Amino acid sequence: MRMILAVWLPAAVALAAAVPSTAGSDPIAIYQIVGDAIPAPLDDLDGDPVRGRAIVAGRKGNCLACHEAPIPEEPFHGNLGPPLDGIGSRASSGALRLRLVAPRTLNPDTVMPAFHQVEGLRRVLAPHRGSPILAAQEIEDVIAYLLTLR
Amino acid sequence: MAGNGTNAVRPRLKRLRWLGPAMMGAVVGWPGWVGSEPPELPPFSPRSGYEFARPETRAIQDDEFANPGLFWIERGAELWRSPAGPGERSCHSCHGAATAMAGTAATYPKIDEVVARLVNLEQRINLCRTRHVGAEPYPLESDPLLSLSAYVTRQSAGEPLRVRIDGRAREWFERGRELYRERVGQMNVACTQCHDQRVGHLLRAERISQGQINGFPAYLLRWGTVSSVHRRFQFCNEQARAEPLPIGSDDYNALQLYVAWRGTGLVVEAPAVRR
Numbered sequence: 482m483r484m485i486l487a488v489w490l491p492a493a494v495a496l497a498a499a500v501p502s503t504a505g506s507d508p509i510a511i512y513q514i515v516g517d518a519i520p521a522p523l524d525d526l527d528g529d530p531v532r533g534r535a536i537v538a539g540r541k542g543n544c545l546a547c548h549e550a551p552i553p554e555e556p557f558h559g560n561l562g563p564p565l566d567g568i569g570s571r572a573s574s575g576a577l578r579l580r581l582v583a584p585r586t587l588n589p590d591t592v593m594p595a596f597h598q599v600e601g602l603r604r605v606l607a608p609h610r611g612s613p614i615l616a617a618q619e620i621e622d623v624i625a626y627l628l629t630l631r
Numbered sequence: 632m633a634g635n636g637t638n639a640v641r642p643r644l645k646r647l648r649w650l651g652p653a654m655m656g657a658v659v660g661w662p663g664w665v666g667s668e669p670p671e672l673p674p675f676s677p678r679s680g681y682e683f684a685r686p687e688t689r690a691i692q693d694d695e696f697a698n699p700g701l702f703w704i705e706r707g708a709e710l711w712r713s714p715a716g717p718g719e720r721s722c723h724s725c726h727g728a729a730t731a732m733a734g735t736a737a738t739y740p741k742i743d744e745v746v747a748r749l750v751n752l753e754q755r756i757n758l759c760r761t762r763h764v765g766a767e768p769y770p771l772e773s774d775p776l777l778s779l780s781a782y783v784t785r786q787s788a789g790e791p792l793r794v795r796i797d798g799r800a801r802e803w804f805e806r807g808r809e810l811y812r813e814r815v816g817q818m819n820v821a822c823t824q825c826h827d828q829r830v831g832h833l834l835r836a837e838r839i840s841q842g843q844i845n846g847f848p849a850y851l852l853r854w855g856t857v858s859s860v861h862r863r864f865q866f867c868n869e870q871a872r873a874e875p876l877p878i879g880s881d882d883y884n885a886l887q888l889y890v891a892w893r894g895t896g897l898v899v900e901a902p903a904v905r906r
Contacts, residue, residue: 545835546835547834556836557833557835557836558833558835559833559834559835560832560833561829561832561833561834590824590828592820592824592825592828592829594817594818594819594820595819598819602815602816602819603813603814603815603816603873604815604816604868604873604874605816605817605872605874606816606817606869606872606873606874607874609817609872614817
């Protein structure tokens, strides 16, 4: 199902994030940071905005813990981060991908979790150890949804 | 009783500030600190979780009849006089009326000179159980232990927190500060990112407070029971999908010392009610 893209990685950060820990069963897609974006879709996957909305609204992405979004059926939206409404006209898909995959490259002190990372974390709760918060397909789904927020 | 959420009259410790290199070597800056270099001060004056709680929650705490934490305090009062061990001794046999414990809880965690380590109030009570009563220690987080702890803490209601971080406590303090700043869990967040940097923001429906512990052991509405500081720490860890540390562990004690210190001057609320 996954397609490994063997790309040359110029940025040290990208390299660190992309080196597989367990060859063969790596849950993390290889990606390349170019400027302020990860231009290519993870594993070359297409995102689905309907699935993406469910991830943003639900516990899986838990984005509403920190962001307001036009998801009225969910009662409590946090405000640690900026509202997501209109993000689709403010940000490109590549910029959103970098924001979700490696937010600390944008802001080293961010509270926003890296949704597609397993390396360099401490004391991860057992059931979540070794798996990212969102799989490559889910990242692409979320991006597809965010791009509809114009 | 004083200090039970009565915000209007809350004595504050007058906090002297670090006055710069001119005062190096003089008596400096922060209660409980004696040394040559001042620890970094928290970037705010401390505010109780009470101030961030919803009005409904505050109302429960303020109502001496509705506050469920009072059941634990009543049980604690009974246990204070219950004889145990081979000598049939109660806390009262040695300490007399519990009012003898006025101010004590505000100084914990503290170094116990016999075991030469930092202990919190629950562990200190258990030391009396084993050392002086000759009985089995109460399991951590058990009802009797929390009841006694809440009862002893009640004797300090209205007293300002004032832990010592000098001498042997110093290295525990440093460790606690380190833990407070360490990012952990799948969410990769540190205590300081929420409780120093995002105070007042909403995380879902919860307004982030300074994460102070002047109300602990506190009655938590979400669990319907009194909870120790360490269990509350565990919950914040689990929310970040981080492995919690054991209740009573050295690391949580170190963290508790640091958190108590950054709340120096906040008055003890006993029993506090939180969501």
